[in-house]
Structures are given as C-alpha cells and as structure tokens.
Amino acid sequence: MWSGFPLFPEQASTMAGRVDALYIALLAMAAFFSVLIACLVIGFAVKFRRRSPGEIGVPIHGNFTLEAVWTAVPLAIVIVVFFWSAEIFFSMARVPPQAMEIYVVGKRWMWKVQHLSGQREINALHVPVGVPVKLLLTSEDVIHSFYVPAFRMKKDAVPGRYATMWFQATKPGRYHLFCAEYCGTKHSGMIGWVDVMEPAAFQAWLTGGGTGSLAGEGQKIFQSLGCVTCHRADAQGRGPRLEGLFGRTVTLASGEEVVADADYVRESIVTPAAKVVAGYQPVMPTYQGLVSEEGVMQLMAYIQSLQEPAAKGAPLAVAPPEAAPPARARARQP
Amino acid sequence: MSAAAVLPEPPPPKTNYLNVSYGVKSWLLTTDHKRIALLYMASITVMFALGGTFAALIRLELVTPPGDLFQAETYNKLFTLHGVIMVFFFLIPSIPATLGNFLIPLMIGARDLAFPKINLLSWYLFMAGAGFAAWSLINGGVDTGWTFYTPYSTAFSNTHVISAAMGAFIAGFSSILTGLNFIVTIHKMRAPGLTWFRLPLFVWAHYATSIIMILGTPVIAVTLMLVMVERGLHLGIFNPALGGDPVLFQHLFWFYSHPAVYIMILPSMGVISEVVAAMARKRIFGYGIVAMSSLAIAIIGFLVWGHHMFVSGQSVYAGMVFSALSFLVAIPSAIKVFNWTATLYKGSVSYDTPTLYAIGFIGLFTIGGLTGIFLAALGLDVHVHDTYFVVAHFHYIMVGGAIMGYLGGLHFWWPKITGRLYPEAWGRVAALIVFAGFNLTFFPQFILGYMGMPRRYHAYPEEFQVLNVMSSAGASILGLGYLLPFAYLGWSMRYGRAASANPWGAKGLEWQAASPPLTENFEVQPVVREEAYEYAHAPQERAVV
Numbered sequence: 001m002w003s004g005f006p007l008f009p010e011q012a013s014t015m016a017g018r019v020d021a022l023y024i025a026l027l028a029m030a031a032f033f034s035v036l037i038a039c040l041v042i043g044f045a046v047k048f049r050r051r052s053p054g055e056i057g058v059p060i061h062g063n064f065t066l067e068a069v070w071t072a073v074p075l076a077i078v079i080v081v082f083f084w085s086a087e088i089f090f091s092m093a094r095v096p097p098q099a100m101e102i103y104v105v106g107k108r109w110m111w112k113v114q115h116l117s118g119q120r121e122i123n124a125l126h127v128p129v130g131v132p133v134k135l136l137l138t139s140e141d142v143i144h145s146f147y148v149p150a151f152r153m154k155k156d157a158v159p160g161r162y163a164t165m166w167f168q169a170t171k172p173g174r175y176h177l178f179c180a181e182y183c184g185t186k187h188s189g190m191i192g193w194v195d196v197m198e199p200a201a202f203q204a205w206l207t208g209g210g211t212g213s214l215a216g217e218g219q220k221i222f223q224s225l226g227c228v229t230c231h232r233a234d235a236q237g238r239g240p241r242l243e244g245l246f247g248r249t250v251t252l253a254s255g256e257e258v259v260a261d262a263d264y265v266r267e268s269i270v271t272p273a274a275k276v277v278a279g280y281q282p283v284m285p286t287y288q289g290l291v292s293e294e295g296v297m298q299l300m301a302y303i304q305s306l307q308e309p310a311a312k313g314a315p316l317a318v319a320p321p322e323a324a325p326p327a328r329a330r331a332r333q334p
Numbered sequence: 335m336s337a338a339a340v341l342p343e344p345p346p347p348k349t350n351y352l353n354v355s356y357g358v359k360s361w362l363l364t365t366d367h368k369r370i371a372l373l374y375m376a377s378i379t380v381m382f383a384l385g386g387t388f389a390a391l392i393r394l395e396l397v398t399p400p401g402d403l404f405q406a407e408t409y410n411k412l413f414t415l416h417g418v419i420m421v422f423f424f425l426i427p428s429i430p431a432t433l434g435n436f437l438i439p440l441m442i443g444a445r446d447l448a449f450p451k452i453n454l455l456s457w458y459l460f461m462a463g464a465g466f467a468a469w470s471l472i473n474g475g476v477d478t479g480w481t482f483y484t485p486y487s488t489a490f491s492n493t494h495v496i497s498a499a500m501g502a503f504i505a506g507f508s509s510i511l512t513g514l515n516f517i518v519t520i521h522k523m524r525a526p527g528l529t530w531f532r533l534p535l536f537v538w539a540h541y542a543t544s545i546i547m548i549l550g551t552p553v554i555a556v557t558l559m560l561v562m563v564e565r566g567l568h569l570g571i572f573n574p575a576l577g578g579d580p581v582l583f584q585h586l587f588w589f590y591s592h593p594a595v596y597i598m599i600l601p602s603m604g605v606i607s608e609v610v611a612a613m614a615r616k617r618i619f620g621y622g623i624v625a626m627s628s629l630a631i632a633i634i635g636f637l638v639w640g641h642h643m644f645v646s647g648q649s650v651y652a653g654m655v656f657s658a659l660s661f662l663v664a665i666p667s668a669i670k671v672f673n674w675t676a677t678l679y680k681g682s683v684s685y686d687t688p689t690l691y692a693i694g695f696i697g698l699f700t701i702g703g704l705t706g707i708f709l710a711a712l713g714l715d716v717h718v719h720d721t722y723f724v725v726a727h728f729h730y731i732m733v734g735g736a737i738m739g740y741l742g743g744l745h746f747w748w749p750k751i752t753g754r755l756y757p758e759a760w761g762r763v764a765a766l767i768v769f770a771g772f773n774l775t776f777f778p779q780f781i782l783g784y785m786g787m788p789r790r791y792h793a794y795p796e797e798f799q800v801l802n803v804m805s806s807a808g809a810s811i812l813g814l815g816y817l818l819p820f821a822y823l824g825w826s827m828r829y830g831r832a833a834s835a836n837p838w839g840a841k842g843l844e845w846q847a848a849s850p851p852l853t854e855n856f857e858v859q860p861v862v863r864e865e866a867y868e869y870a871h872a873p874q875e876r877a878v879v
Contacts, residue, residue, distance in 0.1 A: 006797070009786045015713075022714050023784065030704040037675060037700050041693055044678035048614070049685070054839075057616025057681035059870040062673075067620055070672040071665060078661035081711050086654055088713025093650045108490070142486040143580055145645065145720060149786025152717040156646045158581060159485065160574025163647050176795065180720040180788040182479050184486060185406045188791035271577075288575075 012175055012196060013151035014168045018088050020152075025084075029077060092153065095166045099134035102127070103214070103297040106137070106144030106157040109186035111177065112294060116301060117206050118213045123192030125177060127169055128202035134166040136262055140293045145181035148194050154180055162262045169196040218302025221295050225287065239284060240277045244308035251278045265300055350753065350850040365450035366853055371436035372751075373457050374427060377464065379820075381423040386816065388416035393775075393809040396802045401793035409792040410477040411493065417480025422502045423464055425736055426594060429601035430547075431460070431512055433743045434540045436751060438516060440844035440851060441534050443525025443860040448518040456511035463505030470494035470501065479790060481591070484572035484583040488564040495565055499558040506551045506558075509597075513547030516540050525843065527862035534842055534866055535611075535624055539604025542628040546593045546600075546635065554590035557583065581646055588639035596635045598732055599699075600628055602739025603670055606692050609746050610674050612840035613689040614681025617867035620673040627666035634663040644715045653712055660710035667703050671696060686838075687761030691742025694769045698734025702727060705780065723783025726776045734772055741768070741819060748823065749837045753850040754830030760822040768815035774808025841867050 011017055048057070102125070103114040113121045127133045137146055139157040146165065147154040150173075155165035179190035197205060222228055230239035240250075245260050253276045258264055267274050269291065272284035291299070351368045361369060392412050395403045404412065435453065439446050447453050470476050476498040478487040487495050520541050524533070560571050561583070570576025572583040611618050618624055640648055640656030648656075674696055683689065705727040709715050718724065748756050778801040787798045794802070836845040843860050844851075 006785065007781055008784065019714055019717050022711060023708070026708050026711065026714070030701070030707070033704060034697070034700055037671060038697060040675045041678060041696055044675070044681070045683045045685075045689075045693065048678060048681045048683050050615075050682045055615065055682040056869040057614050059617055059868075060619060060676075060680060061617060062620040062623070063676075066672075066676065067623055067669070071669055074665055074668040078664060078707065078710075081707060082658055082661055085711035085713040085715075086657065089644075089653065089657075089716065090650065092713060092716060142490050143483060143646075147720075147786070147788060149717070154645050154716050154719060158574075158647050160580070161647065176786060178786065178788045182410075182481075182483070182486070182790040184477070184490060185410065187410070188401065188406070188788075188793045191795075 009149040010171070010173070010175065011150070012169055012171045012173060013148075013153065014170055015088070015092060016150065016152045016170075018091070022081075022084055022088065026081065092165075095134050095164060096132040096168075099132040099166050100128075101134050101136060103294070103301070104135050104137045104146060104157070105140055105293045105297065106146070106179065106183075106190075107140040107293075108142065108184055109179070109190040111144075111146070111179070111190065111192055114214055114294060114297060115206060116214045118217065119206055123177070123190075124195065125192070126195045126197060126202060126205055128199045129169050129172050129196050131199065132166055132168045134164060136297070137163045137165065138266075138293055138297075142183045143181050144179045144183050144190065147178040147180035148175055149178070150175035150194075156181055162266060169194075172196045172198055214298055214301040215305040216302075218295075218298035218300065218305075221291060221299055222302055225290065227299075230284070238281070240280055242303050243306045245306070246304045252276060253278050253280070253282075262300060265303055266296055269296055269299060349852065350848060351853045352753070352850050354853050363454075365446070365454055367435050367439050367447050367450065367453055368751075368851065368853075370453050370457055371432050371434075374431040374435060374460070377457075377461065378424050378427055378432065381419050381464065382816075385416050385419040385424055386813065388412045388419070390809065390813055392416060393806040395792065396794070397806045399794050399796045399799050399802075404792070406792045407477060410479075410790070411475035413790055414477050414479050414498075415471060415475060418467060418476070418498060418502065420732075421480055421594070422505050423460075423467060425598040425732055426505075426509055427460060427512075428598070428736065428740050429605060429743060430516070430540060430543055430597070431456075431508075433605065433740070433747060434516065434536075434543075434601060435512070437747065437844055438519060438537060438540060439523070440750075440847055440855055441537055441842060442520065442523060442528055443843045443856065443862065444519065444523040445854050445856075447515045448523060449515050452511050453515055456508040456515070459508035459511070460505055463501045463503070463508065466497050466501030466504060468501075470497040473497075481587060482558070482561055482583075483587075484561065484564070484578075484580045485574065488561055488571075489573050489575070496562050499561050503555050503558045503562075506555045509547045510551045513544035513551075516544040517548065520544075525860050525862050528843075531622060531625070532862055532864075532866050533625075534604075535607035535618060535621070535628075536601075536604035538625040539600045539607070539628045542632040543597050543600045545629075545632050546597050550590040550593040550597075550636070553586060554594075557586040557590070560586075581643065581648070584643050584646060585639065588642045589636075592639045592642065593632070593635045595728070595731060596631055598736040599739075600631060602695065602736045602743075603628065605739045605743035605746070606674060606695050608842070609688045609692040609742050610677050611867040612746070612838050612842075613684050613686065613692065614678050615839070615869045616677055616681040617865070617869065618673065619676035619679075620669075621866065624670055624673050627669050630666040631663060634659060634666070638663055641710055641715070644712055645719050657710050657712045661707065664703060664707060664710070667699075671700055671703070684838075685762070686745075687756075687758060687765050688742045688746035690762055690765035690769075691738050691745065694765065695735060695738040695742060698730050698738060698769075698772065702730030702734055705730065717786075718783050720789055721783035722779040722787045722789055725789050726779035726783060729776045729779070734776070738768070738772075741765070744819070744823070746838070747844070748826070749833030750844060750847075750849050750851070752827050752830070753833055754826045755833050755837065756826040756830060757822050760818060764815055764818035764822070767811060767818065771808050771811030771813070771815045775805050775812050776808070778802075778804040778808075841869060 105112045110122050113125050137157040139159040144157040145154055151167045153165055153167050155163050173196055175194045177192040177194050230237040231242050235241045248260055249257050250260050251257050270288045273282045276282045351366055395409055473494055476493045476495055478491050478495055563569050564571045570578040572578040572580050607618050638660040640652055641660045644653050745761055782801045833849045835849050847855055
C-alpha cells in the first residue's frame with residue numbers, strides 16, 4: 001500500500017547523493033533534538049506536576065555550565081553543517097571546464113532550449129548520461145527558476161542577465177523539470193521533462209532533424225541585422241573585430257579591463273554604450289527589442305565560434321558540443 | 335448582568351476600563367491602551383478569519399492534482415491574499431498590538447503607553463491599510479504573491495498591485511508607531527524599583543521586537559513605494575527592461591521581511607516565557623540569558639536576509655556569509671528552548687490550557703527552528719528552496735510558533751482582559767485539536783518539498799497527491815481547532831464565571847491590577863521590591879534596588 005509513497009525523489013545526478021547524505025544527517029540531528037526536547041518537556045511536566053493548588057516550584061535561577069553546554073553544542077553542530085553544505089555549494093557553482101553547453105530561455109510559460117548543434121526544444125531537455133552539462137539561463141520576461149528535483153539542482157533565470165547551472169546525469173530516464181519561481185498565471189504549467197539518454201542515443205537525437213547549427217543561425221542574424229558592416233574581420237570597421245574575442249580580456253575606454261564573457265557580450269548587444277572598447281566611438285545603436293533572448297544566444301554561439309584565423313583552420317560552425325569554447329569565463333556570478 | 339458567580343475574595347471594583355463609558359464614540363476615540371488593544375483584537379480576528387478562509391480554499395484546490403476547482407488566476411490570487419493578509423494584517427500586529435498593547439503598561443506599573451494618542455493613530459493607520467487591501471480584494475484581487483517579486487509585480491501582473499502594496503505600506507507605519515511607543519514606554523515609565531533585569535521576559539521580547547519594527551519597517555515602506563513608482567510611472571528601478579535590477583528588490587524586500595519573521599516570533603516567545611513561569615510557578619531558568627537572546631535574535635536577524643537568495647544569482651561568497659550568519663541566529667533560539675525546558679524541572683506544572691499551548695509551542699518551534707538549519711545549509715537549500723519544504727518550515731514558525739503563542743497568551747490573560755473565565759475543558763480540547771491538526775497539515779509538506787513539489791502550484795503531478803490529501807485533511811482539523819476558541823471565548827465574554835484579580839496565582843504586576851483593570855490600571859502606584867517570577871518568598875533586603 002505504501003509503495004506509492006516515496007520519501008525521496010530519484011537520484012539522477014552526481015550531486016543527488018551528496019545532497020541526500022547531508023539531508024539524512026540533518027534529519028538524524030533534528031530527530032535527536034526533537035525527541036530529546038519532547039521527552040524532557042513531557043517527562044518534567046509529568047514528574048513535576050502540580051500536586052496541591054498552593055504548591056510552588058523550587059527556585060532555581062540558572063546554571064552557567066548548562067548554559068555553556070547548550071550554547072556550545074549547537075554552535076559546534078552548525079559549524080560542521082556550514083562547512084559540509086558550503087562544500088557541496090561550491091561544487092555546484094564550479095562548472096567543469098569541458099562541460100557541454102546548452103542555452104535555456106525561460107518565457108511565460110515555457111522553457112525554450114537550444115543546443116549548439118541547432119536542435120531546439122520546448123519544455124524538454126535532452127542530455128547524455130555521464131557528461132557534465134552546463135546550462136546558460138536567462139529569461140525573456142519575469143524571473144523563473146529551472147528546477148530538476150532528481151538532480152537536486154535549481155537556478156533562477158533572471159531577465160537581463162545570464163545564470164549558469166551545471167549537472168552530470170548519472171542514470172538514463174525521464175525526470176521532472178519545474179519552474180520554481182512564481183511567474184504568473186500558468187506558473188504550475190511551466191513544467192516539462194528532462195530526458196537523460198545513453199550517449200549514442202543522444203548523438204542520434206541531436207542529428208535527427210533540426211536546422212543548421214546554433215552558430216550558423218547566429219551568423220544569419222549577424223548578417224541580417226547588419227552587424228557585419230561594422231564588426232569586420234579585417235579590423236577596418238567602425239566596431240571592434242570579434243574574432244577570438246570570447247573569453248579574452250578587453251580594455252575599455254574607461255581604462256577598466258573586463259573579460260568578454262556571456263554577460264558582457266549580451267550587454268554589448270542590448271546596451272552597447274554601457275561598456276565601450278578603448279579606441280572606439282559609442283556609435284552602436286541598441287538592439288534591445290530587435291533580437292529575442294534566443295537570438296542573442298545564437299549570436300553568442302556565433303561569436304564564440306569566431307576563432308583567430310591563425311589559431312587553426314577551425315570550422316565556423318561548431319557541430320560537436322565538445323568543441324564549445326571555454327566555459328571558465330562564466331564560473332563567476334554577477 | 336446575569337447571575338455570574340462572584341468569587342468571595344476581593345469584591346470587583348464597580349467601574350473598570352470596559353464599563354467606564356459606553357457607546358461607539360467612547361471606543362473609536364479612546365486613548366486607553368486596553369481599549370485600543372481590543373480594537374486591534376477585533377480587527378485582526380476578522381483578518382485571521384479572512385486569511386484562514388483563503389487557506390481553506392487553497393487546501394481544497396490541492397486535494398486533487400489538476401487545477402479543477404479554481405481558475406489558475408483565482409488560485410494565484412488566493413495564495414497572494416492569504417499571504418498578504420496573514421503576514422501584514424494578522425501576524426505582524428497579532429501579539430504586539432493586542433497583548434503587548436494591553437499588558438506592557440500593566441506589567442511595568444504604568445497608567446498607559448507613553449503616547450496614547452499615537453497609539454490610537456496607529457490603529458487608524460492599520461485600518462486604513464486594511465481598507466486598501468480590502469479595496470484590492472473587492473476589485474478583483476492581486477496575484478503577485480505576498481513577496482511582490484519584480485519585475486512580475488511592476489511590469490507583468492494585471493491585478494491591483496498598487497493598492498495592495500499601498501495597504502501594506504500604510505500598515506507599516508502603524509507598526510513603526512507601535513514600536514516607538516513601546517520603546518519609549520519601557521525606557522521611561524517603569525514603576526519604582528522595576529529595574530531592567532526585573533522586567534518580565536514578555537517586556538524584553540517586545541523591546542527587541544520594537545527595535546526591529548522601527549529599524550526594519552521603513553525599508554519595506556521605501557521598497558513598496560519603489561514598486562508603486564515603477565509600476566505607475568515606469569521609472570526603471572527593478573525592471574531590467576528599464577535598466578533596473580530585479581535582484582535588488584529581493585535584497586530590499588528581505589532586509590525587512592526576514593526580520594519581520596522575528597517580529598512575529600519574538601513576542602510569542604515572550605508569551606511562552608510568561609506562561610511557562612506561571613504554570614511551573616518558578617523563575618525562568620537563565621532569565622538574563624533568555625532576555626539577552628531576544629536582543630541577539632533581533633540584531634543578528636538583520637544580517638541574514640541573503641539566505642532567501644542562494645539560487646537567485648547572488649555571489650557564492652555572499653551566499654556563504656549569509657549562510658554562516660543564518661546558522662548563528664539559530665543559537666539564541668536554541669538557548670531559549672533549552673531554558674524553557676529546564677524551567678519545568680522541579681517546577682509545579684499545571685495542565686491548564688495555556689500550558690498546553692506553551693508545550694505545543696516548544697515542540698513546534700523546535701521543529702520549525704531545526705528545519706531552518708536545513709534551509710541555511712547552502713548545498714541543501716539549492717534543492718529545497720521555493721518548494722513545500724520552505725512552506726512547511728515557515729508555517730511551523732509562524733503558525734506553530736506565533737499563533738500557538740498568541741492563543742496561549744490569549745487564554746492566559748483572558749481573565750485579566752475580560753474579567754471572565756473561559757471554560758477550561760473546552761480550552762484543553764481545542765489546544766489538543768490545534769496541535770494535532772497543525773502537524774497533520776504541515777508535516778507532510780516537508781516530505782512534499784523534499785520530493786520536489788514547488789510552492790505556489792495550482793496543479794501538480796499525481797505522485798504528490800497522497801501527501802496533499804493528508805495536508806488538506808489536517809487543515810480541516812486545524813480549522814475546527816481555531817473555530818472552537820472563537821466560539822467558547824465569545825461565549826465566556828457574556829456567560830463566563832467572573833475572574834479574580836489573579837486566577838493563576840501568578841507573579842507580575844498585571845496580576846495585582848483588578849480583572850478587568852481600572853482605566854488607570856492601578857489605584858496606587860505599584861512599587862517593585864523583588865525579582866521577576868519570585869515565587870518563593872525572597873528576603874526583603876534582596877529586593878531593594
């Protein structure tokens with residue numbers, strides 16, 4: 001009868017077991033103290049019950065040793081819990097450098113997913129088992145939160161900025177994908193499935209159907225919006241060259257140095273005047289509203305794919321996900 | 335007057351604060367802290383009934399997985415109004431504005447609060463705020479959640495956000511004025527001999543609460559004002575499309591709203607200290623430490639707001655600092671629980687209704703506090719953040735803690751407030767029903783949360799149904815438990831036996847005043863010659879300042 005009464009969600013990522021271990025330890029701690037307090041309160045209440053209407057208690061003002069013990073013991077426990085949980089949190093924040101990148105946009109009320117190969121999906125995410133996957137998250141409108149209980153992972157998709165989350169699935173299967181941040185009318189309908197597949201099946205899924213690669217789509221936008229007229233490969237344009245830009249440190253007109261990461265590239269498209277590269281005029285118009293968040297991500301994929309020609313004869317379009325440029329740049333959060 | 339059995343001992347005075355004058359005007363223009371407390375009590379009882387009705391409708395919808403009872407918009411408005419009403423219009427004023435207002439002058443031997451007219455003004459501000467909230471409710475409601483997160487609240491919601499925010503904004507000033515009044519009163523109006531460390535712990539708890547009210551509430555007022563400005567005038571503050579920062583809102587909002595939880599729980603802790611001392615007829619174990627732990631909670635409580643934002647994009651290092659501070663704020667709470675428990679040792683424990691609520695409080699607050707450790711734990715919070723685990727945790731604190739404390743205090747001081755005794759047997763039965771119903775409602779939600787059910791979901795996957803049905807069943811028991819006191823306390827106001835000045839045989843100046851007290855509280859200025867909770871007769875020398 002209780003088989004349909006699970007107490008834990010499935011464990012399907014490298015993080016799940018670690019989070020559950022901490023949870024079980026805390027449950028044991030909480031159970032111990034709850035039972036201890038309950039036994040003492042009920043025990044004292046029974047043993048020292050009032051036996052005559054005029055009875056009074058024994059005046060005891062306190063005991064320094066006891067106070068010290070019940071201050072020190074909880075303090076010691078929370079210090080251990082702090083380091084234990086912070087260690088897990090750091091692992092969650094530190095994206096493995098070889099992680100496969102997937103772009104996700106939250107939009108009332110759906111999750112739109114783009115793979116570098118050009119595959120797109122809505123309210124579904126296909127990933128291979130055993131491979132670290134990095135999601136670059138943003139929102140088109142309000143705050144959403146990408147939540148996969150089986151992975152024990154959650155991250156808010158905040159409009160106007162990129163957030164990163166990563167996981168490595170450990171077990172093929174279908175797992176719930178929820179929006180965890182209230183986002184309006186159909187918040188509870190903003191759900192879907194994460195399909196964890198064997199690597200071979202995933203490769204087959206990636207190549208089945210779909211348009212060109214994400215970078216290829218980005219290149220089309222780059223042409224149609226006329227970006228190419230200023231950002232010229234021969235460095236003769238009014239804007240800086242973009243070849244080899246991604247992940248590099250650039251010097252701004254203010255003298256400040258910034259790493260050209262995903263947030264920087266997005267900002268330079270949406271509000272170009274915010275950070276102007278040294279030696280250039282702030283002449284670029286804003287593209288806010290002219291290109292969707294998904295389009296910005298496609299442009300990002302295209303700009304990432306632009307290598308210095310000298311580096312090697314790199315292909316323009318990045319077909320296999322492993323060839324994604326360094327993910328290191330986004331390990332830090334704003 | 336019906337044939338109420340009058341106790342033989344002290345003949346009750348002919349006039350008291352209740353019968354000194356009659357008529358609507360004598361209540362609406364009163365500056366008596368006791369009458370204002372009753373005005374508040376009536377108002378927040380209506381609010382509690384309203385918020386409770388919304389809760390019942392929410393639990394009814396969640397009996398089945400699909401969203402089949404209400405439209406999604408309606409459901410979203412229900413949980414928003416449940417939150418707004420319960421937080422801003424019931425829990426925050428609950429104990430301070432009713433029991434605190436009534437008892438602080440009595441406990442310190444004063445005639446009234448320092449600023450009686452400001453006290454009345456704060457009730458009118460509260461009613462004005464409630465009026466705005468009612469206006470948004472009648473005109474179609476609001477659907478942002480009580481948290482008003484941006485940019486949803488400022489740019490996307492089509493509901494009455496401005497009037498609801500205005501309601502909370504105005505009610506905030508009522509809270510600020512109450513806090514101000516309490517602080518000045520406690521500083522300046524203590525009876526001769528009533529030194530700081532002779533104050534009842536209820537007064538210490540309210541002193542700590544008042545600090546939060548004065549320092550925290552202006553921040554939420556400014557924040558809600560900014561929401562109204564952005565929504566009404568399209569000034570970019572929080573909306574990234576206008577150049578704003580949505581996470582900034584969360585920082586500002588939680589800077590108040592986390593300490594606000596301590597506005598709800600600290601007064602309740604004060605009630606529990608009084609009840610435990612009186613029902614064990616014994617000084618609170620570690621009095622000084624319990625008093626200081628209230629202040630520690632109030633101060634550290636201001637530095638933990640970032641634990642609401644571990645997954646919002648706040649930096650990893652900020653997350654660590656907020657996590658560490660959140661663990662730290664758990665320590666004074668743990669100290670209080672241990673001290674209350676130790677107080678029972680070698681006490682003379684009665685099993686009256688207030689004791690049952692106090693014991694219930696200790697149990698539920700312990701669970702609520704311990705699950706707070708889970709949420710402060712960074713790596714674990716990532717999973718349970720914004721799930722039913724959080725919902726269960728804060729209901730253990732706000733309902734299991736704050737409301738149990740309110741009900742316990744209401745029963746404990748009911749004879750003082752009304753001059754009547756409530757029916758004890760009914761009181762015990764109701765306390766047990768509330769305790770059982772509460773646990774059945776909210777304990778399953780911890781499991782639901784760890785299973786991954788997000789909060790604020792109108793419809794949910796089928797595997798969550800069993801636990802949701804349990805929770806809804808518990809809610810109906812809890813609802814019954816709340817209706818009972820409403821019925822028998824109401825009955826006792828007219829038909830209850832007349833109460834003596836000190837029916838519990840308790841210490842504290844409020845028990846030296848008549849039941850119900852005179853308008854001026856005491857016939858002669860009381861002078862304090864002993865420590866707080868001095869149940870054993872202390873030698874007179876020790877009692878001199």
